[in-house]
Amino acid sequence: MARSVTTRRKTVVTILAWTVAFLIFFPILWTVLTSFKSEGDAIASPPKFLFFDWTLENYVTVQERSDYFKHFWNSVVMSVGSTLAALVLAIPAAWSMAFVPGRRTKDLLMWMLSTKMMPAVGVLVPMYLIFRDTGLLDTRTGLVIVLTLINLPIVVWMLYTYFKEIPAEILEAARMDGASLRSEILYVLTPMAVPGIASTLLLNIILAWNEAFWTLNLTAAKAAPLTAFIASYSSPEGLFYAKLSAASTMAIAPILIMGWFSQKQLVRGLTFGAVK
Amino acid sequence: MATAHARGAARVMLSPAVVVLLLWMIVPLGMTIWFSFQRYGLLSGMPPEWTGLTNYRYFLTDPAFFTSIKNTLSLVGGVLAITVVGGILLALLLDQAFWGQGIVRVLVIAPFFVMPTVSALVWKNMFMNPVNGLFAYVAKLFGAPPFDFLAQAPMFSIIVIVAWQWLPFATLILLTALQSLDSEQLEAAEMDGAGWLSRFVHIMLPHLTRAITVVILIQTIFLLSTFAEILVTTNGGPGTATTNLTYLVYAQSLLQFDVGGGAAGGIVAVILANIVAIFLMRMIGKNLEA
Amino acid sequence: MGRITLERVAKRFAEVEVIPPLDLEIEDGEFVVFVGPSGCGKSTLLRLIAGLEDVSAGTIRIDGQDATGMPPAKRGLAMVFQSYALYPHMTVRKNIAFPLRMAGIAAEEQERKVTAAAEVLNLTAYLDRRPGQLSGGQRQRVAIGRAIVREPKAFLFDEPLSNLDAALRVGMRIEISQLHNRLKTTMVYVTHDQVEAMTMADKIVVLNAGRIEQVGSPLELYRAPRNRFVAGFIGSPRMNFIEGDEAARHGAAAIGIRPEHIAVSTAGGLWRGTVGVSEHLGSDTFFHVNGTGLAEAITVRAGGEVNLHHGDAVWLTPEADKIHRFDREGLRLA
Ligand SMILES: Nc1ncnc2c1ncn2[C@@H]1O[C@H](COP(=O)(O)OP(=O)(O)OP(=O)(O)O)[C@@H](O)[C@H]1O
Numbered sequence: 001m002a003r004s005v006t007t008r009r010k011t012v013v014t015i016l017a018w019t020v021a022f023l024i025f026f027p028i029l030w031t032v033l034t035s036f037k038s039e040g041d042a043i044a045s046p047p048k049f050l051f052f053d054w055t056l057e058n059y060v061t062v063q064e065r066s067d068y069f070k071h072f073w074n075s076v077v078m079s080v081g082s083t084l085a086a087l088v089l090a091i092p093a094a095w096s097m098a099f100v101p102g103r104r105t106k107d108l109l110m111w112m113l114s115t116k117m118m119p120a121v122g123v124l125v126p127m128y129l130i131f132r133d134t135g136l137l138d139t140r141t142g143l144v145i146v147l148t149l150i151n152l153p154i155v156v157w158m159l160y161t162y163f164k165e166i167p168a169e170i171l172e173a174a175r176m177d178g179a180s181l182r183s184e185i186l187y188v189l190t191p192m193a194v195p196g197i198a199s200t201l202l203l204n205i206i207l208a209w210n211e212a213f214w215t216l217n218l219t220a221a222k223a224a225p226l227t228a229f230i231a232s233y234s235s236p237e238g239l240f241y242a243k244l245s246a247a248s249t250m251a252i253a254p255i256l257i258m259g260w261f262s263q264k265q266l267v268r269g270l271t272f273g274a275v276k
Numbered sequence: 277m278a279t280a281h282a283r284g285a286a287r288v289m290l291s292p293a294v295v296v297l298l299l300w301m302i303v304p305l306g307m308t309i310w311f312s313f314q315r316y317g318l319l320s321g322m323p324p325e326w327t328g329l330t331n332y333r334y335f336l337t338d339p340a341f342f343t344s345i346k347n348t349l350s351l352v353g354g355v356l357a358i359t360v361v362g363g364i365l366l367a368l369l370l371d372q373a374f375w376g377q378g379i380v381r382v383l384v385i386a387p388f389f390v391m392p393t394v395s396a397l398v399w400k401n402m403f404m405n406p407v408n409g410l411f412a413y414v415a416k417l418f419g420a421p422p423f424d425f426l427a428q429a430p431m432f433s434i435i436v437i438v439a440w441q442w443l444p445f446a447t448l449i450l451l452t453a454l455q456s457l458d459s460e461q462l463e464a465a466e467m468d469g470a471g472w473l474s475r476f477v478h479i480m481l482p483h484l485t486r487a488i489t490v491v492i493l494i495q496t497i498f499l500l501s502t503f504a505e506i507l508v509t510t511n512g513g514p515g516t517a518t519t520n521l522t523y524l525v526y527a528q529s530l531l532q533f534d535v536g537g538g539a540a541g542g543i544v545a546v547i548l549a550n551i552v553a554i555f556l557m558r559m560i561g562k563n564l565e566a
Numbered sequence: 567m568g569r570i571t572l573e574r575v576a577k578r579f580a581e582v583e584v585i586p587p588l589d590l591e592i593e594d595g596e597f598v599v600f601v602g603p604s605g606c607g608k609s610t611l612l613r614l615i616a617g618l619e620d621v622s623a624g625t626i627r628i629d630g631q632d633a634t635g636m637p638p639a640k641r642g643l644a645m646v647f648q649s650y651a652l653y654p655h656m657t658v659r660k661n662i663a664f665p666l667r668m669a670g671i672a673a674e675e676q677e678r679k680v681t682a683a684a685e686v687l688n689l690t691a692y693l694d695r696r697p698g699q700l701s702g703g704q705r706q707r708v709a710i711g712r713a714i715v716r717e718p719k720a721f722l723f724d725e726p727l728s729n730l731d732a733a734l735r736v737g738m739r740i741e742i743s744q745l746h747n748r749l750k751t752t753m754v755y756v757t758h759d760q761v762e763a764m765t766m767a768d769k770i771v772v773l774n775a776g777r778i779e780q781v782g783s784p785l786e787l788y789r790a791p792r793n794r795f796v797a798g799f800i801g802s803p804r805m806n807f808i809e810g811d812e813a814a815r816h817g818a819a820a821i822g823i824r825p826e827h828i829a830v831s832t833a834g835g836l837w838r839g840t841v842g843v844s845e846h847l848g849s850d851t852f853f854h855v856n857g858t859g860l861a862e863a864i865t866v867r868a869g870g871e872v873n874l875h876h877g878d879a880v881w882l883t884p885e886a887d888k889i890h891r892f893d894r895e896g897l898r899l900a
């Protein structure tokens with residue numbers, strides 16, 4: 001773009017863009033602000049934006065009354081665990097498809113994708129029964145297994161598109177240099193693919209963290225991650241906006257930050273490479 | 277390329293992922309199909325028994341089924357309309373030069389990272405609540421009576437909540453596509469005397485077609501199984517006003533403990549999703565060859 | 567030691583036979599160049615030797631031992647790729663040491679060998695850089711360094727110089743030749759540049775559509791090309807081919823005469839024509855002479871100072887004993 005934009009036009013666009021961005025972001029901002037209010041200030045009319053007595057008591061209360069960190073830890077274990085498990089399965093698979101493509105590689109990739117298209121509710125009943133009968137219901141292990149399975153296709157796909165960009169000659173050079181398959185993947189492919197693997201990791205942690213079908217249906221008090229923990233606020237008694245906001249803020253903050261870091265890779269990952 | 281040795285290794289390394297997914301695909305789905313032909317109540321204590329197509333007959337003739345189909349379609353259609361149109365407009369705006377692009381981008385993308393249960397609760401309580409919500413306050417400012425969104429316009433309210441979560445996704449993808457448009461093409465058109473509107477219609481929109489299609493297909497897949505937002509805000513009500521297919525199947529199986537009926541509904545949902553999936557897979561498959 | 571023998575080696579990709587069965591003997595210590603037009607199967611042949619591809623038929627022996635099914639790592643060969651294929655995440659030092667590390671050699675020994683190789687290749691100052699921070703020529707040297715530390719039985723080069731600019735190419739060409747003189751290790755070198763082939767090779771293998779057209783020393787190929795393909799491929803500018811009556815006078819279906827074996831004169835000679843395009847290189851001048859009635863244009867080489875202009879009438883006279891005769895199949899007539 002060699003053209004210079006007039007300052008006036010740029011000013012107008014700036015105001016417009018910031019206004020829209022503010023409106024879209026407002027519910028999050030409002031939640032964060034409310035989390036620092038007393039319950040009285042939270043429902044005050046007219047609403048108080050910045051001039052209220054800032055307090056941290058909601059955060060303390062949420063932790064004390066409902067053991068927030070237990071659920072937070074469940075979310076961490078479930079999202080990180082399932083993503084790592086998926087990576088362990090997916091790295092070798094993506095290596096195979098990217099560097100030793102066969103006639104059926106493309107069909108295989110499409111088939112993997114098709115498993116992702118299956119609506120969860122289609123297998124809700126059997127999964128519930130299997131979990132009930134194997135004692136996996138309301139366990140973190142059970143959640144890790146399910147989330148690994150539902151995210152595996154995306155992980156394979158993302159890694160595949162990243163691996164495709166690594167020249168095969170470098171891996172062949174490693175082979176000529178006497179590297180075994182294990183060394184080739186461990187010392188050459190993986191370090192070269194670190195950026196791709198990292199963004200895959202990030203995106204899948206985000207997706208797992210926010211997953212809200214299986215986490216709601218397969219957990220109760222013990223293994224409930226934050227999605228389910230927050231849902232328990234849907235029918236509370238009394239004044240609770242500030243506490244709801246505090247719990248919500250803690251639930252979304254880590255992932256919001258990770259999400260901002262991964263936004264560049266997001267498009268590619270979520271569209272399976274169809275838009276880059 | 278590659279030697280028999282490498283191909284052998286590739287097969288070995290591919291198999292864990294394939295086997296795991298194959299099991300995930302076959303076992304539960306096979307069970308769902310099996311259950312869908314059984315009379316199987318979780319609480320009745322009676323052993324399951326074969327009933328042929330009875331479950332399907334009941335499920336498909338249940339008035340709630342038609343409502344749920346209608347609700348599913350309005351939810352998917354409403355959210356798609358808002359996010360695609362809004363996404364195009366936003367992408368066009370953000371593609372311009374302005375100050376603070378990085379920050380604006382970060383703000384706009386944020387709702388996508390908010391977990392569905394949080395966004396549903398925040399909207400339900402802090403915005404749409406007829407007593408304490410912000411919207412009620414705004415209405416009062418203008419002298420209008422407070423409006424109980426989730427009671428009086430429940431479907432519309434859920435559409436708004438879900439659309440808020442997906443608008444960033446559409447915007448981000450369309451913006452990425454827009455930025456890959458060769459600016460020389462636009463300049464050439466400008467030299468040819470094309471005005472802003474005709475440049476948009478004849479150059480930008482065709483360039484965006486593919487991205488728009490991808491947005492529609494991917495969102496449809498996800499929107500067909502909207503669940504948490506409904507569970508948290510309305511529980512499918514009032515009545516069945518916000519019961520979509522996913523919620524209906526959930527209610528049938530885990531609230532009414534009718535495994536057979538729920539399974540039949542699940543199979544119906546799988547069939548509907550597959551129709552969309554076929555189109556999506558075609559799009560992505562084409563891209564694989566390029 | 568590094569003696570490589572190919573016996574009836576063939577390669578098919580799916581249905582396409584890229585290399586029909588061929589035999590080839592590469593002696594220990596020899597510098598062998600595979601040359602041929604793009605797509606003729608040079609890289610494929612090299613990769614078969616390397617073990618990066620399976621043969622479809624035939625046997626590959628290295629030092630007499632059957633290596634046909636051996637994985638590349640076990641063959642004891644080193645390869646330098648056209649794209650260099652350096653490991654971008656490792657420093658130069660780590661790149662060069664990688665094969666030693668894979669072989670499980672002790673750290674001090676690795677360090678000693680890397681230092682020695684770096685000295686030979688003038689890389690000492692760059693050992694702690696990454697490949698991304700090096701010039702094309704330096705990267706090429708790192709790739710060679712990675713190959714020599716292994717002390718392989720043979721080096722395989724796949725168009726190693728084609729990504730370099732002209733001046734660097736000449737320099738690296740000489741360096742590789744010097745390396746060969748010093749190490750006396752077998753080298754197999756693929757190129758489609760016949761100048762590289764002529765200047766570096768002990769033995770040239772001319773390939774065309776996967777077939778070996780001729781094997782011989784550079785001068786053998788220059789003096790006695792076995793067929794029209796080799797005659798046309800070796801030598802620059804290309805040999806002129808003349809068919810018809812003029813060829814028949816020599817008892818052949820076609821005759822060939824190199825531009826440097828034709829004398830040009832304004833006074834008189836055997837064939838008459840007019841000067842078309844002329845290319846003045848300073849040391850040499852090449853004239854494309856039209857209107858001889860023998861071929862569309864005949865290229866001749868004259869000294870640097872000869873000054874003829876477009877449209878000038880000239881006489882051409884071939885050196886009688888430098889005329890190559892070919893039969894209808896394009897094979898050389900004795
Ligand atoms: N993996 C493959 N699958 C199918 N055909 C292949 C494959 N690799 C090479 N070929 C074909 O084999 C033929 C020889 O290829 P090769 O790369 O050996 O040529 P080359 O002589 O090295 O050419 P260049 O000078 O362009 O590098 C070509 O026609 C090519 O299309």
Ligand SMILES: [Mg+2]
Nearest residue numbers: 608609610725
């Ligand atoms: Mg080649």
